Amino acid sequence: MSKNSGDTTPEKSEPKTLEDERQAVKKGDFFFAAFLVGPDDVRRSPVFIISNDNDPLDVIACKCTSQPPRSELDVRVTLKKETYVRTNKIYTFPREQLLFRISQQAIPEELERITVGLRKALGL
Numbered sequence: 001m002s003k004n005s006g007d008t009t010p011e012k013s014e015p016k017t018l019e020d021e022r023q024a025v026k027k028g029d030f031f032f033a034a035f036l037v038g039p040d041d042v043r044r045s046p047v048f049i050i051s052n053d054n055d056p057l058d059v060i061a062c063k064c065t066s067q068p069p070r071s072e073l074d075v076r077v078t079l080k081k082e083t084y085v086r087t088n089k090i091y092t093f094p095r096e097q098l099l100f101r102i103s104q105q106a107i108p109e110e111l112e113r114i115t116v117g118l119r120k121a122l123g124l
Helices: 018-023 108-122
Strands: 030-036 042-049 058-065 074-078 082-094 098-102
Touching: 018 098, 030 058, 030 082, 042 082, 042 098, 074 108, 082 108
Parallel strands: none
Antiparallel strands: 030 042, 030 098, 042 058, 058 082, 074 082
16 A cells, blocks of 8 residues: 555555566566577567557567667667667567566657657558
8 A cells, every 4th residue: 555644546566576577568668688580599689668568478679779770760769878779670579588677768759759760660
């Protein structure tokens, strides 16, 4: 329960384990994820979650990179280092491939630019 007297709203607890974090994923989160890019080649990369929490097994995300932008579809975001969300690189993968949550969040202006980039990339 909330600490305010008279307020009966239960407090939301923060995820405690990696499995909790994977299940609590929501649109707008950044995670590090593992991608299979060859028969025995696993690459770890940040991703930006674009799906709502409507699938208990999989998430949909855009790949992120620290490489210079290739097109107007690469949106700069403020993470630990200069990072671009590649809105035309969209992947569906199992939640088990999420390695850990990145604590930074995109600011509203970045979210708007990402949304615009996704619409352009998908022709919406």
